[in-house]
Amino acid sequence: MSKNLDFIQSAQRTIRLEREAVDTLLARIGTDFTRACELLLACKGRVVVVGMGKSGHVGNKIAATLASTGTPAFFVHPAEASHGDMGMITRDDVVLALSNSGSTAEIVTLLPLIKRLGIALVSMTGNPDSPLAKAAMVNLDASVEQEACPLNLAPTSSTTVSLVLGDALAIALLEARGFTAEDFAFSHPGGALGRRLLLLVENIMHAGDELPQVALGTSLSSALLEMTRKGLGMTIVLNDDGTLAGIFTDGDLRRTLDKGLDVRQVSIDQVMTVHGKTARPDMLAAEALKIMDDHKISALVVVDEGDRPVGVLHIHDLTRAGVI
Structure with missing residues (x-):
């Protein structure tokens, strides 16, 4: 019984810390967020999302959410970008780079190439003084005071904040584009969801x-x-x-x-x-x-x-x- 109680207390602590991290994020949504939305909305190509490790997993989800809500987007693994996949990115694209530290080596390596090609860069970091944040046209502050991990090591609160921030971007762009239920249906044609939404x-x-x-x-x-x-x-x-x-x-x-x-x-x-x-x-x-x-x-x-x-x-x- 005591073990079960410990599990419950651990879960409640995690949820509480992550909720507090998101609450803190709410107060930081301002002009930087507006500028990021404007850059993504003005993109003539696609939004290319990059991130390593857990940030990469979150980046994959953000790219998928953007694509399904009217903003063409895809994910590129930064390590693969250094070995040929950089050719997938064009001058008309916007790069959205995720890194909690803002100094992830695989992403920092790409910065000179992104700058040389004149590609717009939006960063999402937990460190506004990091190389990635300074290189970006606009940085979205995804910092957290404490990870939910008791060791303060495993990305938990920080990945939650990044995920929420990505959703906020996607929905703000959806509303700005006037994206409708019918538009959503055409980007989800398969399965029960597609059949339901396409039904007249x-x-x-x-x-x-x-x-x-x-x-x-x-x-x-x-x-x-x-x-x-x-x-x-x-x-x-x-x-x-x-x-x-x-x-x-x-x-x-x-x-x-x-x-x-x-x-x-x-x-x-x-x-x-x-x-x-x-x-x-x-x-x-x-x-x-x-x-x-x-x-x-x-x-x-x-x-x-x-x-x-x-x-x-x-x-x-x-x-x-x-x-x-």
Whole structure:
């Protein structure tokens, strides 16, 4: 039991130290971070990430995150760069170099070549006075007061801070580029994630004879019969010209009954939700789900460019399609 307690205390200490390191990083996000983002955003080529050891592993992940969020990037091992892979880097690229000490020999060796080629260099170091930090156009301070390792040797807090800083760069660039869910889908075409994100509303919506619809002026009792026949828990209400007037759902029915209204006497016009939230057929199903989540609704009317209903998308359709 005491051993288990020691494990728990060790884990809690590690998490606490790494959390404190990230909290400290938050206060250092300033003009240097803005300048780094501007350099990466202006890059006409690709972001080339380099790093040795644990920094290399983190660099690999940062490169992958950048590439998947709209910033073309790849990782180059600095030792291999000295033996031919430097040819993978062009003058149009930006190098993002990671080194906690800022004096990693394999990276320092590359600095004269990077300078000679005129390649923009952004560094991420724990030592602003290091050779790497001084050679860079901008240095991102990834320093930590203490590693989570009790010996203060194994890269732990420092790698966490570098990873978080890399994520911050990627997301800032994503937002600056206006990167959308559809863009993300096209960079993740494989597997369940890709299929889910590439799915359009028109691929899973109910259409044609499955579409519950009544005209303005229809009695509520007749509208309820249409809802029962189509089994979607709602009906569309149409204007005389075929455009969307409103929607009536099971929720609207409950509210109608709560008010003590007689379903045999009430017109659909009196109790429907006017117009309601809609989706377009060419919208990503994931975007339609967000509309449902934001407005806490379970169905969307799908309309064409003329605001004429062409389908209905229900939350259950999204569940069956694996979007949820």
